[in-house]
Amino acid sequence: xxxxxxxxxxxCTKHWSPMLGGILLAFLVVLLEAWYRPWGIVGGLRNWxxxxxxxxxxxxxxxxxxxxxxxxxxxxxIGLIWGAFISAALGREFGIxxxxxxxxxxxxxxxxxxxxxxxxxxxxxxGGFYMAVNNLAANGFIMLIxxxxxxxxxxxxxxxxxxxxxxxxxxxxSFQKINPFLGVIALIxxxxxxxxxxxxxxDRGEILGGCxxxxxxxxxxxxxxxxxxxxxxxEPFMTGDAEMGKALTVSLILSAVGIAILKYNGIRPExxxxxxxxxxxxxxxxxxxxxxxxxxxxxxxxxxxxxxxGQIKLVIVAIVFALTNSLIRHFxxxxxxxxxxxxxxxxxxxxxxxxxxxxxxxxxxxxxWYIVIDWNEDSNKLVLEM
Amino acid sequence: MSDxxxxxxxxxxxxxxxxxxxxxxxxxxxTKKAIQKLQPGQILEVLGTDPGSRNDIPGWCERAGHEYxxxxxxxxxxxxxxxxxx
Numbered sequence: 001x002x003x004x005x006x007x008x009x010x011x012c013t014k015h016w017s018p019m020l021g022g023i024l025l026a027f028l029v030v031l032l033e034a035w036y037r038p039w040g041i042v043g044g045l046r047n048w049x050x051x052x053x054x055x056x057x058x059x060x061x062x063x064x065x066x067x068x069x070x071x072x073x074x075x076x077x078i079g080l081i082w083g084a085f086i087s088a089a090l091g092r093e094f095g096i097x098x099x100x101x102x103x104x105x106x107x108x109x110x111x112x113x114x115x116x117x118x119x120x121x122x123x124x125x126x127g128g129f130y131m132a133v134n135n136l137a138a139n140g141f142i143m144l145i146x147x148x149x150x151x152x153x154x155x156x157x158x159x160x161x162x163x164x165x166x167x168x169x170x171x172x173x174s175f176q177k178i179n180p181f182l183g184v185i186a187l188i189x190x191x192x193x194x195x196x197x198x199x200x201x202x203d204r205g206e207i208l209g210g211c212x213x214x215x216x217x218x219x220x221x222x223x224x225x226x227x228x229x230x231x232x233x234x235e236p237f238m239t240g241d242a243e244m245g246k247a248l249t250v251s252l253i254l255s256a257v258g259i260a261i262l263k264y265n266g267i268r269p270e271x272x273x274x275x276x277x278x279x280x281x282x283x284x285x286x287x288x289x290x291x292x293x294x295x296x297x298x299x300x301x302x303x304x305x306x307x308x309x310g311q312i313k314l315v316i317v318a319i320v321f322a323l324t325n326s327l328i329r330h331f332x333x334x335x336x337x338x339x340x341x342x343x344x345x346x347x348x349x350x351x352x353x354x355x356x357x358x359x360x361x362x363x364x365x366x367x368x369w370y371i372v373i374d375w376n377e378d379s380n381k382l383v384l385e386m
Numbered sequence: 387m388s389d390x391x392x393x394x395x396x397x398x399x400x401x402x403x404x405x406x407x408x409x410x411x412x413x414x415x416x417t418k419k420a421i422q423k424l425q426p427g428q429i430l431e432v433l434g435t436d437p438g439s440r441n442d443i444p445g446w447c448e449r450a451g452h453e454y455x456x457x458x459x460x461x462x463x464x465x466x467x468x469x470x471x472x
Contacts, residue, residue: 015440098407100407166416170404170408171435226441239450311436
């Protein structure tokens with residue numbers, strides 16, 4: 001009996017290390033891309049907002065794909081939230097968390113900035129940075145540069161806010177007692193929904209079912225390890241802690257090798273997730289998104305798994321992020337901003353460096369990054385004074 | 387995979403800050419700021435609801451040279467205790 005209890009604790013209640021989270025995330029995004037497509041976040045959120053705006057009469061055309069019956073982007077987000085909810089509930093960590101008032105204002109502003117940033121970079125930190133790097137697109141590292149400067153500026157803002165607008169008075173509505181019960185129901189629901197997709201008459205039923213359950217795996221892993229790219233990029237400048245940053249570097253190189261194999265063998269098109277945002281779109285978008293996500297306290301993926309945990313601030317962030325991104329991408333489409341190349345060029349690195357050269361370049365960048373944050377962990381040279 | 391450290395019963399905090407409802411990174415930032423006002427050996431109590439604080443606060447204590455005394459579960463929130471280091 002104690003072995004059973006221990007196993008439950010290890011799988012469902014204890015926090016996993018960021019490194020375990022990063023390695024499992026790399027494994028799952030390679031599986032997902034092998035299954036059908038690269039992982040993404042903002043596309044699904046935008047799909048929901050497009051759908052809403054169409055039904056409100058703001059857009060003339062409905063979105064190409066239906067949120068439930070045909071959009072894989074939408075299914076990836078639903079899966080992520082679903083998986084993260086299972087993790088939160090089984091671990092007794094789900095509860096409605098209502099923040100102090102100022103956090104509501106920050107959530108709206110941060111959501112707008114994230115929507116703008118993810119439009120310019122044609123993806124949030126997931127599609128525009130993490131999945132862009134491991135899909136061997138040059139815009140990925142450019143967005144990283146933008147993100148870092150956005151994060152630094154946001155930390156300075158947060159320090160300033162702490163001096164001038166100290167806040168308190170938030171609360172949590174806890175469901176601790178029924179949490180595991182909710183978790184089991186959600187898990188059964190996930191299996192039933194996946195089976196329903198596989199057995200359905202939909203055009204791409206099996207594809208959708210696979211996307212749902214793999215994304216749920218991503219959500220579960222991210223929540224259990226509290227894998228957070230904001231944390232990875234922020235902590236070296238805030239506390240010096242490098243644990244999440246190191247996990248992110250390992251996750252990047254592992255997933256890049258996996259996806260390089262898929263592209264090299266023609267299993268996925270080389271152009272997948274190589275967006276025409278090199279340099280200006282990725283750089284400016286990254287900067288704006290980096291500021292927004294740090295004020296929000298969650299990036300594209302981090303916001304969604306915190307939504308599943310019941311953080312009301314991140315619910316608002318996700319909604320405003322989705323609405324803003326939809327409006328701006330609608331504006332871009334009307335003015336053919338992307339087609340005209342205003343955001344930059346699409347650069348698939350192996351066309352210039354070969355596959356081996358590209359993998360070596362990514363390895364070199366993450367190695368330097370790893371060494372710098374490790375050195376900073378002792379020296380605290382990069383930490384911004386409060 | 388981290389175990390949760392439970393605080394001893396007889397802790398008397400010198401200062402308490404309210405981080406309920408806040409999410410990452412605000413609880414840690416407020417903790418970092420509050421501890422600057424304490425003397426070494428004094429104890430800070432942090433009231434929070436973010437599960438992330440279970441990693442953030444002990445991890446930061448270790449790095450910043452403070453002693454993490456543990457947590458206590460209360461009605462709808464957690465009390466975290468930090469003893470300021472030298």
